[in-house]
Amino acid sequence: MLLRPKHQIEADQVHVWQVLADNVPYTDGLRAHLVETELARMNCLHHAKDRELFLLSRVLMRSVLASYLDCPGCDVCFACDNHGKPTLHADRHRERLRFNLTHSRGAAALAVSREREVGIDVEDRRRKVEHMALAERFFAATEAIHLRQLAEEERADAFFAIWTLKEAFVKGIGRGLAFPLEAFAFDLERDLLKAFRPLADFVSPEWHFQQFTLGDRHRGAVAVQQPKGSTVTIEFRDWASAFLASSRGEGFA
Numbered sequence: 683m684l685l686r687p688k689h690q691i692e693a694d695q696v697h698v699w700q701v702l703a704d705n706v707p708y709t710d711g712l713r714a715h716l717v718e719t720e721l722a723r724m725n726c727l728h729h730a731k732d733r734e735l736f737l738l739s740r741v742l743m744r745s746v747l748a749s750y751l752d753c754p755g756c757d758v759c760f761a762c763d764n765h766g767k768p769t770l771h772a773d774r775h776r777e778r779l780r781f782n783l784t785h786s787r788g789a790a791a792l793a794v795s796r797e798r799e800v801g802i803d804v805e806d807r808r809r810k811v812e813h814m815a816l817a818e819r820f821f822a823a824t825e826a827i828h829l830r831q832l833a834e835e836e837r838a839d840a841f842f843a844i845w846t847l848k849e850a851f852v853k854g855i856g857r858g859l860a861f862p863l864e865a866f867a868f869d870l871e872r873d874l875l876k877a878f879r880p881l882a883d884f885v886s887p888e889w890h891f892q893q894f895t896l897g898d899r900h901r902g903a904v905a906v907q908q909p910k911g912s913t914v915t916i917e918f919r920d921w922a923s924a925f926l927a928s929s930r931g932e933g934f935a
């Protein structure tokens with residue numbers, strides 16, 4: 683059974699709702715919460731695990747946004763900005779909530795804010811990738827140099843730390859991976875707030891970043907627009923315990 687709690691969010695807050703697919707073993711009943719276009723997109727996915735995570739991500743997004751908008755999940759209506767970033771449909775919702783979704787290998791998270799642009803990314807840190815080859819091709823030179831200096835066993839974690847920070851930022855500004863990842867750099871050894879160095883003068887440096895973990899496999903980062911002089915509080919919340927009536931899946935709606 684999917685619950686319909688009500689939530690509120692203040693102007694200086696960001697709520698990050700997280701879910702691990704392993705904590706929601708009975709997902710079939712959740713299909714009823716998707717609209718037809720979403721079901722069609724889900725059914726195009728080849729692997730059962732991908733279909734399950736897509737379903738869970740969509741239910742996470744609809745149920746969480748509905749809890750702030752105080753409407754049924756299926757009434758949440760989406761649009762996209764010029765670069766494809768999902769937004770609330772302005773004609774259907776008076777409330778101007780900002781949000782961003784991420785999902786990767788059994789984990790999903792949604793960042794919600796009232797006024798600030800937000801971006802979020804989660805990655806499975808066990809994913810096998812050529813860390814140095816990717817860093818040298820896509821990251822800023824200082825980041826690649828930092829990774830090269832690390833011991834082999836530290837490199838994968840540092841790579842995903844930088845990757846998720848970068849992706850959270852490009853999703854925050856709505857440009858996605860079309861934005862050059864070498865145009866800005868993080869320095870993991872410095873305070874995160876100071877670590878963002880925009881090399882591209884058309885991007886405002888006023889962003890706040892926070893890293894997090896989800897279970898023992900996933901690493902994530904959230905980027906929040908933070909005008910000078912303002913504060914931001916980021917709160918992490920577990921979706922399953924707030925929205926599922928029973929973690930054993932009895933009678934999902």
Ligand SMILES: CC(C)(COP(=O)(O)OP(=O)(O)OC[C@H]1O[C@@H](n2cnc3c(N)ncnc32)[C@H](O)[C@@H]1OP(=O)(O)O)[C@@H](O)C(=O)NCCC(=O)NCCS
Pocket residue numbers: 739765766767768782783784785786802803804849852853854855856857858859860
């Ligand atoms: C958006 C993007 C960064 C997602 O990266 P990812 O690691 O695969 O996926 P994540 O799980 O973190 O995020 C996916 C979610 O981000 C959101 N999203 C989509 N476009 C977005 C954008 N431009 N900005 C912010 N968020 C976006 C969606 O909710 C999406 O969920 P969905 O795929 O289930 O619809 C990437 O797909 C992208 O850059 N796309 C747009 C640009 C592009 O296509 N460039 C290719 C040519 S260079």
